[in-house]
Amino acid sequence: MKNLYLIAYLDLKESIRAKWFLVYSLVFGGLIALFFIAGVTESQVMGFSGLSRLLLMYIQITIVILPIFILITTVRSISGDRDSNILEYMLSFPISLKQYYWGKITGRFITVYLPVIFAMIIAVIYGAFKGADIPWSIFFLYIGVLFAMSATFLGIAFFISSFVKSSEVALGIAFFIWIFLLAFIDIALISLMMQQRVDEGLIIFISLINPMEIFRVAAISLFDPELTVMGPVAFYILDSVSQSTFMLLSIGYPLLLGLLFAFFGYKIFEKKDLV
Amino acid sequence: MIKVNNITKKFGSHISLENINCEFNKNESIALMGANGAGKTTLIRSIMGYYHLDAGEVLIDGLNPIKQRVEVLKHISFVPQLPPPIKLNIEELMQYISVSANVDKELMKHYANEMKLNINANLNKSFFKLSGGMKQKLLIAISLAKESDIIIYDEPTANLDPKARDDFYRLLKQNEKEKVLLFVTHRLEEVKDLVNRQIYMDFGKIVPDERF
Ligand SMILES: Nc1ncnc2c1ncn2[C@@H]1O[C@H](COP(=O)(O)OP(=O)(O)OP(=O)(O)O)[C@@H](O)[C@H]1O
Ligand SMILES: [Mg+2]
Numbered sequence: 001m002k003n004l005y006l007i008a009y010l011d012l013k014e015s016i017r018a019k020w021f022l023v024y025s026l027v028f029g030g031l032i033a034l035f036f037i038a039g040v041t042e043s044q045v046m047g048f049s050g051l052s053r054l055l056l057m058y059i060q061i062t063i064v065i066l067p068i069f070i071l072i073t074t075v076r077s078i079s080g081d082r083d084s085n086i087l088e089y090m091l092s093f094p095i096s097l098k099q100y101y102w103g104k105i106t107g108r109f110i111t112v113y114l115p116v117i118f119a120m121i122i123a124v125i126y127g128a129f130k131g132a133d134i135p136w137s138i139f140f141l142y143i144g145v146l147f148a149m150s151a152t153f154l155g156i157a158f159f160i161s162s163f164v165k166s167s168e169v170a171l172g173i174a175f176f177i178w179i180f181l182l183a184f185i186d187i188a189l190i191s192l193m194m195q196q197r198v199d200e201g202l203i204i205f206i207s208l209i210n211p212m213e214i215f216r217v218a219a220i221s222l223f224d225p226e227l228t229v230m231g232p233v234a235f236y237i238l239d240s241v242s243q244s245t246f247m248l249l250s251i252g253y254p255l256l257l258g259l260l261f262a263f264f265g266y267k268i269f270e271k272k273d274l275v
Numbered sequence: 276m277i278k279v280n281n282i283t284k285k286f287g288s289h290i291s292l293e294n295i296n297c298e299f300n301k302n303e304s305i306a307l308m309g310a311n312g313a314g315k316t317t318l319i320r321s322i323m324g325y326y327h328l329d330a331g332e333v334l335i336d337g338l339n340p341i342k343q344r345v346e347v348l349k350h351i352s353f354v355p356q357l358p359p360p361i362k363l364n365i366e367e368l369m370q371y372i373s374v375s376a377n378v379d380k381e382l383m384k385h386y387a388n389e390m391k392l393n394i395n396a397n398l399n400k401s402f403f404k405l406s407g408g409m410k411q412k413l414l415i416a417i418s419l420a421k422e423s424d425i426i427i428y429d430e431p432t433a434n435l436d437p438k439a440r441d442d443f444y445r446l447l448k449q450n451e452k453e454k455v456l457l458f459v460t461h462r463l464e465e466v467k468d469l470v471n472r473q474i475y476m477d478f479g480k481i482v483p484d485e486r487f
Contacts, residue, residue, distance in 0.1 A: 006374045014362050085359040089414075092323060092353040093376040094345045274325040 007103025071174035074157035155258030218250035282331030309476035358410035386416035
């Protein structure tokens with residue numbers, strides 16, 4: 001355990017110094033600042049107002065950009081260290097591959113998770129300071145959703161990084177996964193739906209295998225269904241399972257998916273040469 | 276101590292090591308030589324447990340360096356052929372090593388000092404920003420500070436100035452007792468006083484094996 005902490009800690013320190021981390025933190029912090037400057041909390045649109053509206057906008061944008069951020073910055077972590085012979089030296093010390101791999105993931109997880117959470121906390125504090133009501137349930141749900149989201153895409157990124165050779169290919173795969181989950185699945189399902197030959201339940205099920213869709217539905221699941229403009233998937237889901245079941249599912253399933261990918265990544269890492 | 280049993284390592288169709296057999300024992304200091312591409316680095320990496328071999332196995336004190344890597348690597352000091360572009364700063368790198376391998380930081384500094392490398396002035400510098408020779412000096416200092424039974428050097432002197440080479444050989448001379456020293460080199464005359472065995476490799480095979 002000592003070595004795992006050590007590796008996580010040093011990876012965290014190294015990341016915090018990196019330029020991408022600065023950009024990353026500025027984007028999420030800037031987003032919140034922008035919302036306040038634009039007066040999002042004061043406007044009343046479609047029934048939700050104040051901080052809950054701000055948090056909703058924040059998470060909707062985060063669902064789009066967080067995955068690609070994580071994928072791009074992490075997709076070369078293991079294979080990059082292998083190609084540059086960093087593993088050759090760093091693993092010449094008595095550290096197990098398990099500790100090294102999971103230590104790296106832990107460090108990276110903290111690096112990507114903290115800024116997005118931190119931005120949200122600042123928003124809540126600042127909002128409360130300005131006299132807005134704090135929507136606690138939404139706040140805690142989003143903390144969970146962001147946790148699961150970070151885990152999913154970090155797992156996928158480490159999985160890719162365990163085997164991919166060149167950085168071009170790695171980036172290509174990262175972009176493909178992102179755009180695939182973001183749009184392609186939906187487009188394909190919409191065209192299926194329009195043909196009206198496939199069972200509705202099946203289509204909903206397929207769309208919910210997609211963690212990105214789960215996050216989208218989860219983001220609006222606490223808002224009054226009468227007031228929100230939600231897609232058919234969200235409506236169907238929130239209509240057919242209870243809110244709390246869905247909330248558990250929306251955090252548990254992506255988390256499991258991320259762990260699974262990370263685990264397969266570890267298996268590949270273990271099987272491959274270290275240089 | 277180190278037993279190399281019939282190992283073969285291929286990269287695609289290229290055979291880098293072909294049925295290598297050898298044994299290295301305590302108090303042996305071996306110069307490992309051979310043309311570029313002969314397979315020296317590949318042999319060393321196989322001993323370190325970095326490669327999944329196509330055939331054969333390496334045993335270090337009876338242990339497999341892949342399956343029991345933690346136990347095995349506790350007893351090995353290693354300096355690679357090329358210092359890698361590690362982004363950690365010197366302080367962090369020393370922390371990594373002192374925690375994971377139980378090496379005394381002060382001892383690392385002591386040997387760095389002996390190698391004429393001023394660590395304290397560079398503690399916050401990223402490792403990859405050091406000059407090539409400074410990197411090698413630091414890695415050598417670390418390898419000397421780590422208490423090991425086996426010392427493996429893959430041409431560690433390539434970037435060192437003549438003065439630093441002398442320092443290095445002097446320190447190594449004090450340190451090689453009761454150990455296995457495996458030293459890849461292209462300049463036998465430099466390490467003559469240090470080694471008592473020579474091995475030549477060519478096209479993935481070991482040619483003659485002279486002890487003296
Ligand atoms: N990862 C790899 N993929 C493909 N071929 C490799 C790989 N590593 C080594 N080789 C090949 O194996 C052979 C032996 O390489 P090795 O690095 O062991 O040589 P060497 O004796 O250390 O040479 P040098 O004196 O130049 O350091 C070379 O032909 C090299 O091209
Ligand atoms: Mg070599």
